[in-house]
Amino acid sequence: MEATSAGATGAPRPDLYRTRTRRSTGEAAIRYALLAAALVSVLTTTGIVFSLLEETVVFFGDVGVGEFLSGTKWTPLAGGESQSFGVVPLVFDTLYLTGIGLLVAIPFGIGSAIYLSEYASPRVRRILKPVLEVLSGVPTIVFGYFALTFVTPEILKGLGLEVGSFNALSAGLVLGVLVLPTIATVADDALTAVPGSLREGAFGLGASRMQVSVRVVLPAALSGVVAALVLGASRAVGETVIILVAGGQKADLTLDPTVAMQNMAAFIAAASRADIPTSGPEYGAIFAVGTTLFVMTLVLNAISIRFVRKYRQVYE
Amino acid sequence: MAERVTQEPDRQEREAQAATSAVPSAGSDGQPVALQTEAHGQKPAAGTREAIYDLDDVGVTYGSVPAVREVTFPIYQHEITALIGPSGCGKSTLIRCLNRMNDLIPAASVTGKVSYHGQNLYDDEIDPVQVRKHIGMVFQKPNPFPKTIYDNIAFGPRVLGMDGNMDEIVESALRRGALWDEVKDRLKTNAFGMSGGQQQRLCIARALATSPDVILMDEPCSALDPISTGRIEDLMLELKENYSIVIVTHNMQQAARVSDRTAFFIVDLKGEESHRIGHLVELSPTEKIFTNPDDQRTEDYVTGKFG
Ligand SMILES: Nc1ncnc2c1ncn2[C@@H]1O[C@H](COP(=O)(O)OP(=O)(O)OP(=O)(O)O)[C@@H](O)[C@H]1O
Ligand SMILES: [Mg+2]
Numbered sequence: 001m002e003a004t005s006a007g008a009t010g011a012p013r014p015d016l017y018r019t020r021t022r023r024s025t026g027e028a029a030i031r032y033a034l035l036a037a038a039l040v041s042v043l044t045t046t047g048i049v050f051s052l053l054e055e056t057v058v059f060f061g062d063v064g065v066g067e068f069l070s071g072t073k074w075t076p077l078a079g080g081e082s083q084s085f086g087v088v089p090l091v092f093d094t095l096y097l098t099g100i101g102l103l104v105a106i107p108f109g110i111g112s113a114i115y116l117s118e119y120a121s122p123r124v125r126r127i128l129k130p131v132l133e134v135l136s137g138v139p140t141i142v143f144g145y146f147a148l149t150f151v152t153p154e155i156l157k158g159l160g161l162e163v164g165s166f167n168a169l170s171a172g173l174v175l176g177v178l179v180l181p182t183i184a185t186v187a188d189d190a191l192t193a194v195p196g197s198l199r200e201g202a203f204g205l206g207a208s209r210m211q212v213s214v215r216v217v218l219p220a221a222l223s224g225v226v227a228a229l230v231l232g233a234s235r236a237v238g239e240t241v242i243i244l245v246a247g248g249q250k251a252d253l254t255l256d257p258t259v260a261m262q263n264m265a266a267f268i269a270a271a272s273r274a275d276i277p278t279s280g281p282e283y284g285a286i287f288a289v290g291t292t293l294f295v296m297t298l299v300l301n302a303i304s305i306r307f308v309r310k311y312r313q314v315y316e
Numbered sequence: 317m318a319e320r321v322t323q324e325p326d327r328q329e330r331e332a333q334a335a336t337s338a339v340p341s342a343g344s345d346g347q348p349v350a351l352q353t354e355a356h357g358q359k360p361a362a363g364t365r366e367a368i369y370d371l372d373d374v375g376v377t378y379g380s381v382p383a384v385r386e387v388t389f390p391i392y393q394h395e396i397t398a399l400i401g402p403s404g405c406g407k408s409t410l411i412r413c414l415n416r417m418n419d420l421i422p423a424a425s426v427t428g429k430v431s432y433h434g435q436n437l438y439d440d441e442i443d444p445v446q447v448r449k450h451i452g453m454v455f456q457k458p459n460p461f462p463k464t465i466y467d468n469i470a471f472g473p474r475v476l477g478m479d480g481n482m483d484e485i486v487e488s489a490l491r492r493g494a495l496w497d498e499v500k501d502r503l504k505t506n507a508f509g510m511s512g513g514q515q516q517r518l519c520i521a522r523a524l525a526t527s528p529d530v531i532l533m534d535e536p537c538s539a540l541d542p543i544s545t546g547r548i549e550d551l552m553l554e555l556k557e558n559y560s561i562v563i564v565t566h567n568m569q570q571a572a573r574v575s576d577r578t579a580f581f582i583v584d585l586k587g588e589e590s591h592r593i594g595h596l597v598e599l600s601p602t603e604k605i606f607t608n609p610d611d612q613r614t615e616d617y618v619t620g621k622f623g
Contacts (some may be wrong), residue, residue, distance in 0.1 A: 121422060196420075197459040201519065203420060205472035205526055206449030215475065220462050 049294070056291045059284025068288060074251045076285040077274055085285060087292060090251040093168070094263035094293075097243060098236040100172025101179060105232055108176075109183030110218075110225065116184070117191035118213040129185065136181035144245030147174035152246065161258065166248030168261035174246065175236050183232040190224020191217055223308040230304035234297050240265040264293045366393045368530065368560055369414065374428035376409045376418065383409045384594040387428070389579060396552060396561045398571040398602065401581030402617070406594030407564040410581075411532050413437075414562060415451035416444035449476055452523035456535040458515035460507035460522075465490075465499050468507045468518055472526035485525060493521025494551050513544025520551065524559075531555065533563040537570065549574050568618055571602065578605040580614045 060068070063085045071086015078084075112132065116125055152170040156163045163169060194217050202212040218225065240263075248260020249270060262270070268286050276282040367390035374387040384406030391397050391414075399407045409418070416437055418424040430437045437447055460468050469486045472478075478485065486503070490496040495517045499510070507518055516536060523531055533552075537545040545567075552561055552574050565571050571578050578601075583594040597611050609615050 195459075197455060197457060198461060200417065200420065200453075200455060201459040201461065201522075202471070202475075204415065204417065204448055204453035204455075205475065205522065206445055207471075207475040208445050211475045215471070216461055 052287055052291050052294060055284055055287035059281055059288045062281040062284060063288075072253050076282055077271060077276065085281065085288075087289065089253040090262065090264055090267060090289065091292065091296075092253055093251045093261040094237060094265075094296075096255075096257075097168055097172045097175060097247065097261055097263050098233060100168065100257065101175035101236040102229075102233060104173055104176025105180045105183050105236070106229060109180045109228070109232065110187055112180070112184040113187035113191055113225075113228070114213050114218070116188045118209060118217060129188070132181040132185050136185065140178060140239065140241040141245070143174050143178050144242040147171055147242060147246035163258040164248070164260055166246060166260040167258050168247060169257040171243050171247035171261070172257065175239055175242055178239065178242060179232040179235050182235055183228045186228035186231055187221075187225045190221040190228060193224065194220045223310075226307050227304060230300060234300050237263070237297060237300070238265050238293065239263070240269050244269050264289050264296075268293075367391065368393045368433060370429070370431040371413075372429040372431065374410070374413060374426065374430055376406065376413060377425050377427070378421070379423045382593045384581070387596045389596060389599040391560065391562060392577065393560050394556055394558075395576040396556050396563060396574050398575035398578045399562065399564045399581065400566070400568070400571050400578060400617075401594070401597075402583060403566075404585060404594065405581040405583035407581055408534050409594070411534050411562060411564050414530070414532055415448050415453055416442075417448075417453060419444050449526065450528055451530045451532060452526060452528035454516070454519050454523055454531065454533040454536045456538055458512055458519050458539065460510070460515050460518050462506065462508060464504050465507050465510070465518065466503040469522050469525045472522060476526055478526070489521045489525035492524045492555070493517050494547060494554075495521055511544075513540045513547070516540060516544065517548065517551070520548065524555070528559065530560045530562065533561065535564050535566065538566065545570070568606075568620075572606050575602045578602045580605060580609070580611075580617060582613055582617075 068085050068087050070088065071084060072088045073084035073086045074089040075082055075084045116128060116132075120128060147170045148165075151174055152163060152165060152167060156167070156170055161169070198216055198220055199212055202216040207215070243261075243263045243266035247262055247266060249262055250260055251262045251267065252259070254261075268289055271282070271286050274282075369391035371387050371389055371391075375385040376383050387410060399411060401407055409424075412418045413426055413430050414432075414437075418426060426438055432447070432451070435442065461471060463471070466486055469489050470482050473480075473482065473485050487496060487500075490499060495514060498514060499518075502509075507515065510518060516539070520531075520533075520536070537548055540548070549570065552563070555561060556576075563571075563575065577599060579599040580597045581594050582597050583592065585592055597614055598605070598609060600609065604610075605614060606618055609618070615621075
């Protein structure tokens with residue numbers, strides 16, 4: 001019907017049918033290649049989860065889940081009677097070390113971000129931002145030895161603190177220095193994304209630069225700033241080498257930062273190198289701790305995503 | 317804080333000074349003062365009206381590119397002064413000199429004198445933050461903060477450490493901004509949920525909350541529909557009893573409807589070098605600008621033959 005009436009006007013009917021050309025075949029191929037690329041990371045993650053879970057399940061055949069999650073003595077590599085698989089001290093130490101790190105990294109990181117985005121002249125900013133970005137690429141082993149051979153003996157002992165050669169304070173502080181640039185650069189991106197019109201509005205009301213930064217720009221960029229903090233926190237939670245080198249080899253349930261502490265990632269690294277049978281619970285503990293760490297970071301990220309969604313401010 | 321305290325005592329002196337300096341400049345542009353006074357009926361007698369601003373040979377340069385040059389004119393208290401002219405002639409640039417908003421653009425530099433109550437705003441000892449406490453600003457695009465309506469209004473009074481009951485301050489600002497009845501039941505909701513016209517009135521109310529002496533408006537209605545525009549114009553006419561207003565507008569009818577005095581600027585972007593810099597053609601009572609301007613270019617512009 002349509003076709004005949006259209007034909008009646010005498011205009012040639014355009015060909016709108018799907019045809020297979022070399023171009024359309026190429027498009028399809030590219031599409032599948034891209035999909036495959038995306039799948040690589042998904043599949044890898046799935047593979048990691050399965051290999052973790054497999055050994056973890058075996059481990060929980062030897063050690064009860066309750067014993068693992070609520071035990072307060074963590075000596076998995078000790079032989080015989082004194083061997084104990086209570087993960088609480090290890091989780092606690094992980095959070096404690098992260099806490100010390102964030103105590104350094106949050107104020108200095110946010111401070112640097114505010115300085116960069118609100119105070120620094122374009123010229124200073126052009127120099128400082130890349131420096132920070134490079135700093136966040138320094139291999140962590142460098143930070144580890146910095147903590148062990150400089151911060152502990154020169155600074156902490158120099159200040160008269162009675163710290164062990166391996167101690168939580170030194171490792172935690174340097175952990176903070178490690179994540180500081182990450183927090184600073186990501187938070188700076190969030191702050192600079194706040195439209196200039198909001199700053200003008202606030203300045204126009206007689207607010208000082210500090211008031212504009214803290215009361216308008218920072219809250220307006222809150223979701224991005226929180227994302228920066230979570231990124232920093234997950235980096236600190238998962239950091240291995242600094243803790244391995246400067247933190248020590250044992251995890252106790254203590255609030256004393258002058259003694260050695262170990263976090264979960266450092267335990268995994270240390271235990272993997274240790275001379276242990278691949279069939280016993282010592283070996284399984286590595287995977288159980290890995291799973292726990294995985295879940296912890298997952299929860300951290302989930303919280304942050306929810307938070308970011310809730311407070312995201314959309315500027316056109 | 318210390319500076320605010322030290323500035324207060326000489327304020328009266330300043331105003332006295334400004335009052336005396338106003339008389340010659342008011343006379344010098346030879347405008348029929350009586351007509352203005354009659355037309356609006358709310359003005360103080362001609363002799364007592366003050367020039368709050370005296371611009372003297374003001375020029376602004378962005379980097380090495382001059383944007384406006386040699387601008388000299390007074391701005392009077394309790395009047396609405398409109399700045400009109402073709403795009404790029406430096407209206408925004410100039411209005412931003414009146415509260416040192418140009419400071420936020422690192423490349424901008426200002427020459428000449430912008431006297432406000434007898435003090436050059438660009439003197440070294442002047443604190444731009446103090447300046448902006450007295451001279452509020454409303455922008456072309458509504459720019460509410462991503463906060464509640466209440467917190468938007470309370471922001472200024474809070475940062476200035478104003479005392480008094482905050483609820484009352486907010487209510488009174490919203491009433492003066494002709495917005496109270498529309499928003500009184502949703503003060504604690506986010507300002508982004510308001511219409512564009514409401515947002516712009518919120519921004520005006522926000523500027524009023526700090527009780528400034530002058531309100532600068534850069535094309536405040538350009539993003540609004542005629543009804544919101546009409547409301548804001550009515551509001552401006554009400555506000556000029558207590559405030560002095562400077563408005564930039566592209567809308568000739570708007571300038572004609574609300575302003576007492578109009579400054580016409582021009583720029584010839586294709587012309588020879590010196591003409592590519594915006595400059596003042598004439599400042600006259602609005603009625604004169606629209607009926608019998610001194611300069612042919614003004615007439616061409618306001619009658620739409622140009623630009
Ligand atoms: N931030 C800036 N940096 C460099 N040049 C600028 C800047 N702002 C404005 N200019 C230049 O200054 C001149 C005047 O601009 P201005 O914005 O003051 O014009 P305007 O009269 O407000 O125009 P419009 O009516 O389009 O808003 C223009 O040539 C513009 O390119
Ligand atoms: Mg403009």
